[in-house]
Amino acid sequence: MTVVEDRRSRRTRGALRDALVSLVLERGYAAVTVEDIVAAADVGRATFYTHFKDKEALYDDVVASVLRELKDRLAEVLAPEDAGFTGQPVAEVFRHASERPDAYRMILRGEGDGRGLRAFEDAWSTAAHEIFSARVNANAVRPRVDLQVLARAWVGEQVAVLLWWLDAPEPRPATDQVVKTLVELSRRGRLWATGFDPEGR
Amino acid sequence: MTVVEDRRSRRTRGALRDALVSLVLERGYAAVTVEDIVAAADVGRATFYTHFKDKEALYDDVVASVLRELKDRLAEVLAPEDAGFTGQPVAEVFRHASERPDAYRMILRGEGDGRGLRAFEDAWSTAAHEIFSARVNANAVRPRVDLQVLARAWVGEQVAVLLWWLDAPEPRPATDQVVKTLVELSRRGRLWATGFDPEGR
DNA sequence: GAGATAATAGACAGAGTGTCCAGAAACAGT
DNA sequence: ACTGTTTCTGGACACTCTGTCTATTATCTC
Missing domain, CATH: 1.10.357.10 (Tetracycline Repressor, domain 2)
Structure with missing residues (x-):
């Protein structure tokens, strides 16, 4: 994994992390779906699963x-x-x-x-x-x-x-x-x- | 609602309550399904919904x-x-x-x-x-x-x-x-x- | 036994999950 | 500008769980 791809990954992961936190505070952990997270982070749903196994992992x-x-x-x-x-x-x-x-x-x-x-x-x-x-x-x-x-x-x-x-x-x-x-x-x-x-x- | 039916209801509700608690302690709230609960309480799945709106209500x-x-x-x-x-x-x-x-x-x-x-x-x-x-x-x-x-x-x-x-x-x-x-x-x-x-x- | 209520199985549509794929996009090095 | 690599992507898939409904059966009182 080169420097740049690493940076690109990092940004995506960061966006997903931030999206999770704000959504959970907004409506509670159980009510947040993977769909919601990727929408808030503005990434595709498939991308989520290349970074994290599931919502719990994130x-x-x-x-x-x-x-x-x-x-x-x-x-x-x-x-x-x-x-x-x-x-x-x-x-x-x-x-x-x-x-x-x-x-x-x-x-x-x-x-x-x-x-x-x-x-x-x-x-x-x-x-x-x-x-x-x-x-x-x-x-x-x-x-x-x-x-x-x-x-x-x-x-x-x-x-x-x-x-x-x-x-x-x-x-x-x-x-x-x-x-x-x-x-x-x-x-x-x-x-x-x-x-x-x-x-x- | 007569006395007896009330008693019958009470027993069913009690069984569901006990089942929920022991299952949640066993494997965590999120991992417990309504199916699991009714199986443990030994009642039909439809019966669950005549007593409680959903898992949260129970x-x-x-x-x-x-x-x-x-x-x-x-x-x-x-x-x-x-x-x-x-x-x-x-x-x-x-x-x-x-x-x-x-x-x-x-x-x-x-x-x-x-x-x-x-x-x-x-x-x-x-x-x-x-x-x-x-x-x-x-x-x-x-x-x-x-x-x-x-x-x-x-x-x-x-x-x-x-x-x-x-x-x-x-x-x-x-x-x-x-x-x-x-x-x-x-x-x-x-x-x-x-x-x-x-x-x- | 008659009447009332609770419990049941099974079918249903809908939401969400996790996996997969083939193609598009972004990027580094040349 | 071209190439090879990696990430990102939408769409399709089978699957699980949900919550509702209906028609039927079981349980209990009187």
Whole structure:
């Protein structure tokens, strides 16, 4: 495959990816047909199948590209010496989401049978677990809960807020503000951050 | 519609509901056909359509029945005098989930385009918001974050843990133990509950 | 047993899928 | 400008699943 054909392929694939995302956000994954996608991407139907096996393959391709980018971003931020601090990586996730809002919307809404959402949660909670572990080891403390569960809960919280934030009407709260709130929730616990104890006293 | 025919209908509907849930857990919502459902429920294909408009209608029916039950349960627990305490309602959600684990698994995994998950999160975060608000009003404190966001985050956290718990290999941790941990996370914040501060001092 | 309702098989048109082919178009190197 | 390679293309194909309908049978009450 020469340079040019590669470029031509890339453009077609990109058009198909973009078409999928916008159509899914418009009318939901199940309601989008291959016919719709190729019409939106302005390519022939046969062309679709030379690039992707089926609609699922295209969807998985989009998710994979997002996760690959996210992973690269996090790798940059998670330098060994900083390991254990959550502010930076959380901010990075929000920044990435704000750069590809549609893809994130699609994934976080659980479109496509939730496969994308599960993949995202797995990737992010794995990273979170590593961050937490590094902190625990560095401080030689023994946490009182399973770090895996903590990471899951922490990521679940962020997914909910991230989705709320992406769908919030303009002007959206600034990224930094949201991240600050989330970090504060993690750091001091909800009791202090919110000014009240849901359990009373 | 007389009593008996009603009963006959009910049994058929129940069989279809159960068939849907187990098939969806087995191979995913999209991969389940009406043909599969009627085969598993041991009824004719035409019969399906006398009870439900299509596969989505059956799915929505299952979700609605779960949410109706949950709402009734929460209403019992959320007596006015206890309003604002999260331990009981959280325990109730976990108890309900452990009684209908398959339906919960299906919903929380985001099957069916995530409509069920979104409905569950909406219902539960609305209830959570009320609980929090009641507590705030009773204590005349001014929380430092939006209670709606807090409720979303809190529910997101619980969904993640609930799903982890439902899928955990036997013997699962006891409901009370998990609930206690979750309440502790809410109550004292992660810092104290986990024994370390993810942000470091 | 009579009357009512639910369940059934089978046929139907329609939409979407995934595969294939032969020809058109785009491009790189000469 | 010509050539060879690769991508893109429309159209045709068999297939699966859908949702509707009809005529018939099974089930239950009284």
